[in-house]
Amino acid sequence: MIVLLLILQVLLVVALAPLVTGVVRKTKARLMRRRGPSLIQPYRDLARLLRKEPVVAHNASILFTAAPTFIFAATWTAAALVPTFFLNTELGVAADFITVVGILAAARFALALAGLDVGTAFGGLGASREMMIASVAEPAMLMLIFSLALVGGTTRLPDLALFVQSPTLGLHISLMLAFLGLAMIAVAENGRIPVDNAATHLELTMVHEAMVLEYSGRHLALIELAQSTKLLLYISLIAAVFVPWGSAPAGSDGLHYLFGFAFYLAKLAVGAVALGVFEVTIAKLRVFRVPQFIGVALMLGLLAALLRLVSQGL
Amino acid sequence: MSFAPDVSHFLSGMILLLSFAMLYQDRLPPLLNIFIAQSLVLALSITWQAYNQNEPQLLITAAIEFGVKAVLIPFVLYTLIRRLKIHRTVETVVGIGPSMIAGMALVGLSMALILREHAAIGGTAREDLAFALSVLLLGLLMMVTRRNAVSQVIGFMAIENSLVLAATGAKGMPFVVETCVAFSALVALIVIGVFLFRIRERFDSVDVSILDHFRGEQP
Numbered sequence: 001m002i003v004l005l006l007i008l009q010v011l012l013v014v015a016l017a018p019l020v021t022g023v024v025r026k027t028k029a030r031l032m033r034r035r036g037p038s039l040i041q042p043y044r045d046l047a048r049l050l051r052k053e054p055v056v057a058h059n060a061s062i063l064f065t066a067a068p069t070f071i072f073a074a075t076w077t078a079a080a081l082v083p084t085f086f087l088n089t090e091l092g093v094a095a096d097f098i099t100v101v102g103i104l105a106a107a108r109f110a111l112a113l114a115g116l117d118v119g120t121a122f123g124g125l126g127a128s129r130e131m132m133i134a135s136v137a138e139p140a141m142l143m144l145i146f147s148l149a150l151v152g153g154t155t156r157l158p159d160l161a162l163f164v165q166s167p168t169l170g171l172h173i174s175l176m177l178a179f180l181g182l183a184m185i186a187v188a189e190n191g192r193i194p195v196d197n198a199a200t201h202l203e204l205t206m207v208h209e210a211m212v213l214e215y216s217g218r219h220l221a222l223i224e225l226a227q228s229t230k231l232l233l234y235i236s237l238i239a240a241v242f243v244p245w246g247s248a249p250a251g252s253d254g255l256h257y258l259f260g261f262a263f264y265l266a267k268l269a270v271g272a273v274a275l276g277v278f279e280v281t282i283a284k285l286r287v288f289r290v291p292q293f294i295g296v297a298l299m300l301g302l303l304a305a306l307l308r309l310v311s312q313g314l
Numbered sequence: 315m316s317f318a319p320d321v322s323h324f325l326s327g328m329i330l331l332l333s334f335a336m337l338y339q340d341r342l343p344p345l346l347n348i349f350i351a352q353s354l355v356l357a358l359s360i361t362w363q364a365y366n367q368n369e370p371q372l373l374i375t376a377a378i379e380f381g382v383k384a385v386l387i388p389f390v391l392y393t394l395i396r397r398l399k400i401h402r403t404v405e406t407v408v409g410i411g412p413s414m415i416a417g418m419a420l421v422g423l424s425m426a427l428i429l430r431e432h433a434a435i436g437g438t439a440r441e442d443l444a445f446a447l448s449v450l451l452l453g454l455l456m457m458v459t460r461r462n463a464v465s466q467v468i469g470f471m472a473i474e475n476s477l478v479l480a481a482t483g484a485k486g487m488p489f490v491v492e493t494c495v496a497f498s499a500l501v502a503l504i505v506i507g508v509f510l511f512r513i514r515e516r517f518d519s520v521d522v523s524i525l526d527h528f529r530g531e532q533p
Contacts, residue, residue: 172320173327292410296338299414303334306418306425307327 002090002250005257006080009088013079013236017228018042020235020272027276028199042228046221054217057118067114068215068222074107075226079233083240085264086248086257087158097145097155100237101138104189107226108134115211126210129287133195133207136294137188143301144181148241150308151175157237161244174304179242181300186234188294190227193279195290198227205287235271236264243267322366322483325359326445329479330421333452333472337417338410341402342395342464346388349468353383356475363482372482375492379478382496387471387503394507395464398514408459416459420451442483449476463513463520467506474499 022039029036056065078100081091088095108130115127149155151174152163163169188195191208201209212223240247246263248256285293332352339345357380364372395401424447428440453476456469477495510520517524 173324176324177327177331295411295414299334299418302418303331303421306421307330309425309429 005086006088006090009084009086010076010080012084013082013232014076014225014229016268017079017225017232018046020232020268021228023269023272024231024276024279025199027273028280031277031280042224046225049216049221049224050218052217054215054219056219057214060118060214064114064117064214065219067110067117068219068226070110071107071114072222072226072229074103074110075229075233078103078107079229079236081157082233082236083158083161083244083247084236085260086252087161087244087250089158089250091158093156095157097148097157097160098142100157100233101141101145104230104233105134105138107230111211111223114215118214120214122210122213126207126213129207130211133188133290133294136291136298137185140181140294140298140301141185143298144178144185144304147174147301147304147308148178150305151178157240158250160241161247162249164242165244174308175242177300177304177307179238181297181304182238182241184293184297184300186238187275187278188290188297190231190234192275194282194285194293197284205284207287231275232268235268235275239264239267239271321362322359323441325355325362326442326479326483328355329359329475330445330448330452333449334414334417336468336472337413337452337456337459340410342462343392343401345465345468346391346395349471350384350388352472352475353379353388356479357384359479360482375478375482375496378493378496382500383471383475387499390503390507391464391467394510398464398510398520400462400464400520413455413459417452417455420455421448424448424451443480446476446480446483449473449479461521461523463506463510463522466522467503467510470502470506471499474502 019039019042022037022042025041026036026039081088081095081100081103083095112127112130115123115130117123145155148160151172152160154160154163164175187193191198196205196207196209198208200206201213208227212220215223246260246267248260329352332348332355335348336345336352339348357376360372360376360379364370364376425444428444428447450473453469453472456472457466460466460469474495478492481492481495513522513525514520517528
């Protein structure tokens with residue numbers, strides 16, 4: 001039973017990911033009074049890209065063609081570790097916050113290398129910017145994880161969810177600060193608007209799109225799918241840690257799982273719409289102000305840890 | 315674990331967070347909006363304390379706090395900004411990164427100080443004092459790092475907010491003290507308003523670094 005559920009979750013994260021991207025795009029389009037593409041357009045894009053022949057530069061090494069597969073595999077693995085509609089306590093130590101961050105860092109490393117591989121100007125620029133953002137975002141993420149670990153006493157995601165679910169927990173300022181920080185990191189890591197614009201290939205300040213500019217065909221399809229999966233991962237991660245209500249606990253019956261599934265879909269929808277609204281209401285930052293933006297997330301993590309020390313008496 | 319200390323802790327934490335948001339913001343109208351938000355949260359926090367400590371006169375303090383700090387002072391400052399035509403200027407401050415780090419250090423300092431020295435005080439008073447001291451130091455930091463006189467005024471008002479937070483957190487603070495703090499803020503606003511226009515008349519700017527030259531501190 002539990003093995004079936006785990007397999008279902010692994011398939012689910014990848015099947016739902018393009019839909020989440022579609023919802024974000026639709027929300028943005030509607031807020032700009034455009035009709036926007038249909039919700040399943042990302043699926044059609046992927047199908048189309050998979051049918052097309054990939055064009056690879058003459059001087060591309062094996063790294064260039066292998067990177068999309070690796071990036072997709074790593075992102076998929078990370079997404080499968082995050083609790084979705086039920087608490088995957090059976091995964092044991094694997095479903096750990098730090099593991100997820102580490103796997104994502106490996107995917108990012110591969111992407112930056114692939115960007116540098118062909119030797120075009122845009123790829124190198126994108127890779128260097130990605131690394132600049134990563135060098136601030138990863139410490140900030142770890143700081144947030146540490147403050148969460150201080151509050152919850154664990155870095156394992158299902159246990160954190162159980163801790164937040166427990167009825168004895170009141171309003172907790174450290175958790176709120178960690179939530180804000182994690183939301184900022186999620187925006188930065190997914191290349192969303194104040195940091196990067198996912199909807200354009202025509203900007204001199206683009207980061208992610210600059211790195212993948214050389215990709216086409218099935219390689220591009222894998223990278224796009226990995227990007228969508230990463231967005232779903234972050235929404236699931238925030239939902240799993242801060243709003244775990246509704247997720248089915250381990251060893252419950254079928255009805256619970258159905259409820260958990262409905263709740264999970266609702267959380268994804270809320271997250272995607274909120275991201276769309278946020279992106280429309282804010283202007284893009286200059287690239288060199290991005291470290292300041294992420295620095296605030298780092299500061300929120302520090303503050304959460306400090307305030308945790310204050311409330312120890314409570 | 316009871317619910318009551320959690321709520322007051324949460325609200326005080328929000329006030330501290332908004333202080334950091336003020337340090338981060340370098341344009342005047344959003345800065346003013348954050349100040350309004352801080353005053354609103356403070357009014358909420360006082361209301362909660364009134365309910366929690368069962369002292370209805372704190373409700374009057376909350377009303378004064380709301381009327382003066384969240385409506386009157388921001389309104390006056392906003393008209394001031396409009397009339398001085400500085401509502402679009404971006405301030406060149408010391409640097410957001412360094413001032414944030416300094417802010418963190420100050421918060422750490424005040425936590426360490428209050429939590430060690432007053433371990434004997436129980437309840438929420440101790441934490442409220444720690445928060446109030448942090449907000450006060452952050453307000454001071456803002457007054458030190460900003461060059462625009464209007465943002466210095468907002469820093470000063472944030473310090474007033476911290477005093478009210480400290481006063482309401484502690485049990486049995488006389489009501490007179492709280493009203494005095496509120497009215498001193500008002501008087502300060504009037505004095506500062508006149509002062510701002512005088513600086514403006516004389517130097518065509520509200521950048522206080524020009525005053526250094528006038529006093530002969532710089533060659």
